[in-house]
Amino acid sequence: MDSRRKLVIVIAALLVVLLITPHSGSYILVLVTHALIFAILAMSVDILLGYTGLPSLGQAAYLGMGAYLTAILAARFQFGLDGTFWLVVVLGILIGAATAALFGLFAVHAAGVYFLMITLALGMCVWGLAYRWNSVTGGDNGIVLPPRPAFGIELADDVTYFYLVFGFFVVSLVMMAILVRSPFGRSLVGIRENELRMRILGYNTWLHKYIAFIIAGGFGGLAGVLWAHAHGLVSTEDVVLATSVDALLMVVLGGPGTLVGGAIGAGIVVFLREYLSTFVPWWQYVLGGVYVLTILYLPGGLMSIPERIRSRRAQRAVIPAKAGI
Amino acid sequence: MSRPAGRSSTWGRIAGILALATFMGSPPAIGAQELRIGFVAPITGPFSQVGKDMVNGFQLYLDEVGGNFAGAKVTFLVEDEEAKPPVAVRKVEKLIRQDKVHMFIGGLLASTGYAIAPVSTRLKTVYVASIPASDDLTQRDAAKYPLMVRTGWTSSQPSHPFGEWACQQGYKRIVAIGADFAFGHEVVGGFQKAFEDCGGRIIQKIWPPLGTIDFGPYIPTIKKDADAIFTLMAGPMSLQFPKQLASAGIRLPVLGGGTSYDEFVLPSMGDEVIGHISALQYSAALDNPKNVAFVKKYREKYGKVPSYYSEANYSTAQMIHEVMKKTKGKWPGQEQFVKLLSSVELETPRGPVRLDEMRNPVHNIYIRIVRKKREHGYDKDELWNSVIKTYPNVGQFWKYKKEEFLKQPVYSRDYPPCKYCE
Numbered sequence: 001m002d003s004r005r006k007l008v009i010v011i012a013a014l015l016v017v018l019l020i021t022p023h024s025g026s027y028i029l030v031l032v033t034h035a036l037i038f039a040i041l042a043m044s045v046d047i048l049l050g051y052t053g054l055p056s057l058g059q060a061a062y063l064g065m066g067a068y069l070t071a072i073l074a075a076r077f078q079f080g081l082d083g084t085f086w087l088v089v090v091l092g093i094l095i096g097a098a099t100a101a102l103f104g105l106f107a108v109h110a111a112g113v114y115f116l117m118i119t120l121a122l123g124m125c126v127w128g129l130a131y132r133w134n135s136v137t138g139g140d141n142g143i144v145l146p147p148r149p150a151f152g153i154e155l156a157d158d159v160t161y162f163y164l165v166f167g168f169f170v171v172s173l174v175m176m177a178i179l180v181r182s183p184f185g186r187s188l189v190g191i192r193e194n195e196l197r198m199r200i201l202g203y204n205t206w207l208h209k210y211i212a213f214i215i216a217g218g219f220g221g222l223a224g225v226l227w228a229h230a231h232g233l234v235s236t237e238d239v240v241l242a243t244s245v246d247a248l249l250m251v252v253l254g255g256p257g258t259l260v261g262g263a264i265g266a267g268i269v270v271f272l273r274e275y276l277s278t279f280v281p282w283w284q285y286v287l288g289g290v291y292v293l294t295i296l297y298l299p300g301g302l303m304s305i306p307e308r309i310r311s312r313r314a315q316r317a318v319i320p321a322k323a324g325i
Numbered sequence: 326m327s328r329p330a331g332r333s334s335t336w337g338r339i340a341g342i343l344a345l346a347t348f349m350g351s352p353p354a355i356g357a358q359e360l361r362i363g364f365v366a367p368i369t370g371p372f373s374q375v376g377k378d379m380v381n382g383f384q385l386y387l388d389e390v391g392g393n394f395a396g397a398k399v400t401f402l403v404e405d406e407e408a409k410p411p412v413a414v415r416k417v418e419k420l421i422r423q424d425k426v427h428m429f430i431g432g433l434l435a436s437t438g439y440a441i442a443p444v445s446t447r448l449k450t451v452y453v454a455s456i457p458a459s460d461d462l463t464q465r466d467a468a469k470y471p472l473m474v475r476t477g478w479t480s481s482q483p484s485h486p487f488g489e490w491a492c493q494q495g496y497k498r499i500v501a502i503g504a505d506f507a508f509g510h511e512v513v514g515g516f517q518k519a520f521e522d523c524g525g526r527i528i529q530k531i532w533p534p535l536g537t538i539d540f541g542p543y544i545p546t547i548k549k550d551a552d553a554i555f556t557l558m559a560g561p562m563s564l565q566f567p568k569q570l571a572s573a574g575i576r577l578p579v580l581g582g583g584t585s586y587d588e589f590v591l592p593s594m595g596d597e598v599i600g601h602i603s604a605l606q607y608s609a610a611l612d613n614p615k616n617v618a619f620v621k622k623y624r625e626k627y628g629k630v631p632s633y634y635s636e637a638n639y640s641t642a643q644m645i646h647e648v649m650k651k652t653k654g655k656w657p658g659q660e661q662f663v664k665l666l667s668s669v670e671l672e673t674p675r676g677p678v679r680l681d682e683m684r685n686p687v688h689n690i691y692i693r694i695v696r697k698k699r700e701h702g703y704d705k706d707e708l709w710n711s712v713i714k715t716y717p718n719v720g721q722f723w724k725y726k727k728e729e730f731l732k733q734p735v736y737s738r739d740y741p742p743c744k745y746c747e
Binding site: 026030131134140141142147231232233238277278281 | 405439447506
């Protein structure tokens with residue numbers, strides 16, 4: 001599929017989401033908003049997993065930093081509830097990036113399973129901090145946020161908030177898409193494919209990975225700010241390991257190294273989790289089954305389906321031709 | 326390369342998804358004489374036994390009246406909140422937005438109460454807190470949640486008289502060990518306040534995290550020269566702690582918050598808990614006629630003795646029915662419903678219940694000791710919470726003046742400060 005056709009499909013899909021969602025019931029609206037926020041988080045994981053080859057199991061930490069920052073500023077200092085909301089967005093991105101810059105010093109040296117373990121441990125540090133530092137984070141109670149900001153635009157209205165999140169999602173998608181197509185993004189893919197070779201070619205691979213790690217952290221922080229206001233509650237459940245695992249699995253499900261795949265994965269996981277669980281108590285098995293089947297039969301994720309269909313068709317086209325000879 | 330067949334199937338898929346989305350989004354119609362009740366409880370995970378007791382309690386009452394509250398047909402929608410506050414928030418949003426419920430009930434943990442009460446304010450829907458005992462919901466933050474009524478209890482409510490009782494028994498120095506979350510802090514805090522106001526001393530506080538199964542790191546640190554241990558456990562912790570305490574050879578008298586020995590776990594406990602004393606507004610061993618009938622029916626239907634979780638929700642259903650009787654089955658509107666529910670006075674299995682002006686129950690607090698005996702005519706020796714003392718009509722502030730009480734901060738890990746810790 002050429003890239004222009006891909007672009008048209010992505011834009012069409014985005015338009016459909018944009019046009020349909022506001023008219024599809026207030027619960028669907030909330031779910032789509034949640035899915036878009038997790039899509040930003042999943043795409044940030046994809047930068048690491050899909051493009052750089054670093055499986056991060058600690059992405060919830062950056063979401064948590066952004067979310068807790070937003071919640072603490074809003075609930076304790078009434079800050080970010082008017083035009084200063086935009087400042088909080090910037091601060092959220094910065095705190096996510098700064099945390100990643102700190103964690104990256106420990107994590108980026110490692111690769112493969114070791115990278116997985118270190119990011120997991122660092123993520124748990126943030127969880128521990130949120131759980132034990134009662135006076136600041138509210139511990140197990142979490143922090144309940146005041147109503148959403150209003151600055152001429154009433155974000156308390158769910159439709160308006162959806163448009164805002166949608167806007168941030170599109171901007172994030174475009175920025176990340178540009179990033180991965182830039183020479184820097186190509187160098188990340190090079191590192192994923194053969195780090196030694198890249199090093200011999202003269203690239204400072206550590207620095208490249210470190211910068212990718214920080215960028216992913218920044219997008220994680222952004223997702224956190226949006227999540228805090230979407231949900232109205234920030235608690236330790238947001239920074240548990242399960243959130244990081246979810247983000248990673250969204251990417252695996254959708255297709256690593258595609259960006260859009262992470263977004264699709266986020267949509268599927270959020271809807272399965274929230275909808276299925278209202279019908280059956282064993283919804284977790286279904287979700288688990290979907291993951292297992294994807295990894296076994298679609299290692300490239302859902303995004304690899306068109307490619308597989310095409311190659312199958314091509315094969316079929318070749319066989320009769322051969323028979324004809 | 327264009328393939329007409331492939332493209333049309335893509336469009337077909339998109340149309341299908343759109344149709345599905347609009348279908349899922351369409352709200353169900355509300356009948357004039359229908360009462361839609363949403364209920365959140367942990368159906369899966371470590372707290373599922375408690376969740377079952379909650380749902381069964383409510384369901385038992387519904388079945389008794391044939392799902393009919395004074396002419397209003399009750400639609401009872403249960404959602405699984407997994408004992409996680411954020412999940413509870415999402416489920417409540419679903420119940421309100423998708424199912425258009427008139428009210429939502431339940432939630433288990435105190436932290437869940439703090440999380441979902443603001444949703445009732447934000448989405449303008451009545452919340453009946455039948456279980457979450459978070460103190461501040463009906464104390465310092467009560468004004469923030471005008472559409473919330475509590476039919477359960479506040480965490481520190483049984484602890485106040487219990488603290489004084491312990492002091493009167495002659496205990497001077499007590500070690501407190503409690504689950505590290507809002508509910509634990511509040512139960513232990515209330516006990517500490519009343520106990521120390523009467524002259525006792527809490528000499529040590531230990532906070533294992535909620536969900537601790539292995540108390541190995543905590544039990545050895547308990548000071549052996551204390552007069553007694555005060556324990557507050559929740560969920561699966563309740564079962565493990567007394568076992569491990571006994572096997573560690575600690576023979577100190579054990580006092581506890583009500584959930585440490587509640588009937589959700591009591592039948593699975595061993596003889597090591599005999600003699601342990603706790604305080605709560607309910608015991609399955611109460612011998613008032615309402616409770617005897619309730620225990621019999623519950624046990625017959627669900628095969629186990631009801632816990633306070635069952636009783637609280639059974640009584641909540643009863644109280645809602647009372648309101649609907651007054652309105653002849655019509656939904657009176659949110660504010661009016663809250664008003665009517667707050668003025669209900671009722672005989673329930675736990676005894677007489679009325680609500681105070683901050684919409685929290687005033688009811689009896691029972692000091693109960695675990696004994697192995699026969700109750701209610703059952704022909705087997707079983708563990709029961711036998712009542713040894715009744716404090717009648719205890720409110721959430723007990724003997725303290727409301728204004729003064731509300732000036733102090735909410736009980737937390739650090740309040741009251743541990744003045745006598747060694």
